[in-house]
Amino acid sequence: MVTRFLPALSASAKLICRFITMAPFRELPATTASAASAMTAETDKSAFPKVSTFHPDTARVSTRTVTADDRASVETLLKAEGAMVLSIEPIENRLARSLKIKNRRRKVDAGLVCIELGGLLRAGLTVSEALDSLAHRDDHPNVDVYRRLYDGLLSGLPLSEAMKQVEGIFPGILVAAIQANERSGRIPDALDEYAKYAQAQEALRKKVVSAAVYPATVIGFGLLVVLFLLAYVIPRFAMVYDGTAMQMSGPTRILLAVGHFIHEQGWGLLVGIVLLGVIVADQFARRNAAQRLLNAIGGVWPFKKLGERFQQARICASLAMLTRGGYDFPEAMRLASPLAISASTRVQLDAARERILEGVLVSHALMQTDFSDGFAVRILQAGERVGDLAGSFDMLAQTYRRELETMLERTMRLVEPILLMTVASLIGAIVVLMYLPIFDLAGAI
Template identity: 35%
Template sequence: QLRARLQEGQSLSDALAGLHEAPPVLIAAVRAGERTSNLAEALDEYLRFDELLQRLRRKVVSAAIYPALVTGLGIFITVFLLIVVMPGFARMYQNLRGKAGGLTGWLIELSLWVNAHRTATLAVVLAAAAAGIWALRSAWAPRLLARGAVVVPWLRARIHDFQLAMLYQSLALLLKGGYPMVEALEIAGRSSLGSQVGAALVRARASIMQGSRVSQALMAAGLCDEVGRRLMAAAERNGEFPRAAEVVAQMHGERFELFVERLTRIVEPALLLAVAVMVGGIVVAMYLPVFDMATRLR
């Protein structure tokens, strides 16, 4: 489609605008490059922006792979114990002492139910695994997780760091292309930055159009902290808005990466412990009647 539009004589920016999947920031960057006859540099700037976005996303996906594997292994071992191992123990206890009670009895009942619905159980497990793999590769899963994370204050703050890193990197790209701040904020607001950031951008644009300083408008809208405000205030004096936006984007990006690393260090051992407790609990429950019989014999 893109090549056909170009062959019709359309400009690259107009051809991209006709493609619904083209990001607004890319279209704006190409349009700026066409306007200044420096399209190659504009595309290079967008590639740097996209690299930052992909790096942060890869960080999240990489951090999710190990917990997903541990969780999958724990579920596989649990299902194996319930389908293959537990029925043998159930028959043994039935022959020795009748129906087992307590936790062991509950596990035996669960094992019997799972074996009675073995096909459905395996189908659910495989479907869950396929859904997990698809979610890691899809684009909507991170957005869905972000919406769920906003209810937790410390998670919401880190998601906000990711959104601000994308916002300021977009602003740096657009400002380098010659867009005024108000127009750059409007274009950046079309990106998938979340409804809260989008509403804050609308407030910031309105405040700037009414005569407020950029740093004050961004601060009042909740789009920068004190460090970001000072950087943007310095840019108001020297005109280096693109450079200031890049520094703010880097700052928020580093915060988000540090958060992902720390969360990974906490979640990985916690998941291992949870899986070990779950599997170990099943094994102990299987042998509880044996320990009970041994105690009675003594």
């Protein structure tokens, strides 16, 4: 059958080769060639849709679209018009840049941005010069954020408002601290304060996460072993017992029945577990469900005390930063209230804020709402006497942080062996129940 079509295929190939080498394809007409060259010359030019310029005559900054061969041509063209070029953004980078911004939005470290920007400001650069310098670091992971901040400044926004335009990166307390220090010119101090605050909070978060990794690993591995025993090992033991007249205890019968059920309905159970996991993940992604779970965990000893110390350390550190930045205490409490994990803590802060607005001292208001204990009240009273509440809250934050680290270490020393013994006992109980009929038979013999 194949040899029958070979002559036809050979003839078709010859015709295709002859068609390709025809004269019209070897030499283009003059009109076509000129049109092609004009099209090529046109496509060689790039459109720069975001060219920011400053016009000395009108003292205004404007953004326009310019089509030219390269950046140098854009600058030459605009200088001939009497304009000063501030920044140029080529069109080919906009899509990639927007995708990078979406991918990096969750990965941007606001503390690192504060460290880099604050360092340049302390070196003598203005805010716009510092952001312009950082925006030209093409290989930097935060370059898109710097460019968006710089564009915000060029449009006439202050730094705090430009930070608000970059959604999902800069927290509210940082924006508030910058806004409070813009009038006094202490932006570098605000950036340094937040950088220290972010580093301390990140170190605290890493300690909490690392402390939870080992228990989660033990529980996960133990559940996998239990599922393997129930789904694979026990059904095969049940096949051995099915053909015998051995007397089995009630727990062993239940265990074998569970093993049979898992073995026969394995795929259905797997689909159900996956669906349940998706539902739980979806509910946990919503703040209300996650908040209820955290509240439930926070009410269990010893996690309740850990949660209280963690919240107090975060809130006191933020209050210290905001009051040092120039905010009055009620406004600082309003900005720091969203940092509370539990709803009860937010209620305490709101109640304390209302009392402070009524004229009650900060130390007394926090004590009346049970947010602070006797130790914290005395520290705050000392700060009120010398007029340094920010220093008092900073000291409380450090104290609570050290207490939390100590409590984490002690809790893990207690929880880890309990978890190991629980998982080992569960696996051992399953194995003993599997072999119990054999032990009974050996005892009868």
